[in-house]
Amino acid sequence: MHESRDPFQGSEITTILVTSDLEKSKDFYLQALGASLFREYGGDSAVIQLMGHWILLVKPGGPTDDKPGTYFKTPGNKEVVSHSFTxxxxxxxxxxxxxxGRGVEFITPPISRGNETRCFFYDPDGHLFEISEYRID
Known part of the structure; x- marks a missing residue:
């Protein structure tokens, strides 16, 4: 029998976003962005789907036995970005x-640079999102 060398065969990826207010964040994703709610875990987290992408909204938390020394925190400064969605x-x-019209507040209106037009917004906890249009001439 030939074993697959793909360690992720048949898998999907989920992004974990730490939120200070689960209900506020859940409403933002469901109402403003049009995500769908897949499952909730006792008021501590919620799994949503946005354009086929899984997002797990979680409250801040400390280390566990499978991730010692690791803390889940909301972005400390939204102007310093280590992760964003496009x-x-x-x-x-x-x-x-x-x-x-749905209440999303953008950093600026769309700006065009050559073939690309883009603009950015934050979720309620400061996670950065970009919407981008790329035109092929």
Whole structure:
């Protein structure tokens, strides 16, 4: 029997986002971004799906036996980014208008640079998102 050399065969990836207010974050993702709720875990976390991507919203927490010395915290300073999401859209201005109408606050309106138009927003805890349109001439 030939064993697969792919350690992730049949797997999916989930991003964990630490939130200071689970209900506020859950509402943001479900109402403003159109995510769907997959499951909740006793008020401590929620699994959502956004455009086929799994996101686990969790409250801050300390080390466990399987991750000693590791702390889950919300971003300390939203202006210093180590992780962000980029959402490719067909029409950046249209997406901007729809999301703005749902209460999403953008850092700036869309800005065009050559073939790309993009803009950025934060979730309630400061996790950075970009919407980006790329046009091929």
């Amino acid at each position: 959402i490719r859209v067909n029409n950046c201005w249209q997406s901007y208008e729809i999301l703005s």
